[in-house]
Amino acid sequence: MMESVPEQQGSMLTVYLGLSLLFLILCFLSLRFPAGSPHEHRARRFMAIFLGVQSAWYLAFYATLATSGENRLYPTLQDGLGFLSYTLTVPMFHAFANRATPSYNWWIMAGTLILAVPVTVAVPSYIDKLHIGNLATIAIMAVNIKAIGTYMRVTNNVAASILWYLVLLFASLLCLRSLALFVDPGVAVWNESFLSFLLPLMSLSVTILILASVGLTAQQSLIRLALRDQLTGLRNRHALMEDYQSFISRLSRSGNAFALLVCDIDHFKLVNDKYTHEAGDKVLKAFAQRLNRVLREEDIAARVGGEEFVLLVSDASPQILARICERLLEEVRSMAFPDISPDLVITTSIGAVLVDDENIKFESAFRAADEQLYAVKAGGRDAFALSRSQIENSQG
Known part of the structure; x- marks a missing residue:
């Protein structure tokens, strides 16, 4: 043919x-x-x-x-x-x-x-x-x-x-x-x-x-x-390290301080033990949604392990941090889980630090915020604390 x-x-x-x-x-x-x-x-x-x-x-x-x-x-x-x-x-x-x-x-x-x-x-x-x-x-x-x-x-x-x-x-x-x-x-x-x-x-x-x-x-x-946490969809620890460096670069250009917050769900182990790990996963997902609701578009939320979360808040000041923390505390308190238990009440504790120096490493900022978190837990939980030394430095 x-x-x-x-x-x-x-x-x-x-x-x-x-x-x-x-x-x-x-x-x-x-x-x-x-x-x-x-x-x-x-x-x-x-x-x-x-x-x-x-x-x-x-x-x-x-x-x-x-x-x-x-x-x-x-x-x-x-x-x-x-x-x-x-x-x-x-x-x-x-x-x-x-x-x-x-x-x-x-x-x-x-x-x-x-x-x-x-x-x-x-x-x-x-x-x-x-x-x-x-x-x-x-x-x-x-x-x-x-x-x-x-x-x-x-x-x-x-x-x-x-x-x-x-x-x-x-x-x-x-x-x-x-x-x-x-x-x-x-x-x-x-x-x-x-x-x-x-x-x-x-x-x-x-x-x-x-x-x-x-x-x-x-x-x-x-x-x-x-770069995502598979359960919550938030950034994971590896991504958070990259995000922190991006915030440091922005700080060196603009001179505007940012904040690192460490959040912990109070008594989360009791949720897992009493209501099963599946219920705990539902709480973690709901908590992540509340974080996204409170934060601005330019801010970052990450889950770094278990019930521990880290937030990066751009162009932060003590007043901005206080408003964000208070709103987050209210959002978490308002969470309801009728499919798990009508009596289940979730709260969170928050430790925060202002980063106003481009030479501050992630580990140092995280440790300072973590210390504030443990101070909140020692004082009764369901509250927030800011690192005063960092705030004083940022104010000059």
Whole structure:
């Protein structure tokens, strides 16, 4: 069969079959990407389906060319699979960006698929088919550009940025292609060349960048997981050490002191012993939520072990610290656990220290705050104490 078609078409048969097999392999490999959140699981499924549809798309190109001896630009199967594959990338990028796909995106994509495919079949004119196909593809690319832009802002990786510019270039070429057809329908021959050479190259480039970008995102997710406490979702001790150095760097630039607070859930061992460790885990999660509620966006909360937590409060003063500690004490007292016991009351003790010197090491600041914590516990718990020596130093 290969000998009965022109040499160029024979080469394209090999290209299309090779791309179909390649996308099928990538489809299976994509399922091995690590996924943490439900959004990432959903995104990975979209990516696998996208790659599978791409494989079927190029297989349809191969079958059309092998059986007819000519590459028809938009036959029904090719058209439908092509539109579908790049429609799937929109919810995929939104899912990887941990965002829900806007409803108007679904309406645009559904309208394009429902209208474009049947219309291209019904329209007898080859040039009209090209016009409809171009406009439908441009609409899908426009939605993709917005989705990739959202993904790019969230992930902030290089591959996502390159992908955004590449899809923008592809959409621009499609616009030029449409304008050329309106001006001179005789450029349909150029459209054949566009499809035969540029489309496989663009499709493969986009797919490689998608996989590279998703791979980087997955790697970033694993790094984030390595810096998080698995139970509460707060930063862990390793991440806290890095955060402390960042706060020290900010202190050296701005001169504004920050605070380190050590919090301990009072009588937590009794909770575990009396109500089981599962109940203790619920208390820890609820406590972490209260910490996040009290702290500002620029502050840091970390769990460093058991029922012990450390907070870093930026641009701190004794007055700011007092307000934060008082609010945290109230938030913790208000926690209720009817599923554990209506009589369960949780309180916390807090020791705090102001860090106003960039030469203060984490261990020194932690030890000073820990001493204040033990002073609170010795005095009856459910209170806070600030290190007076550090406050005096910060005030000059």
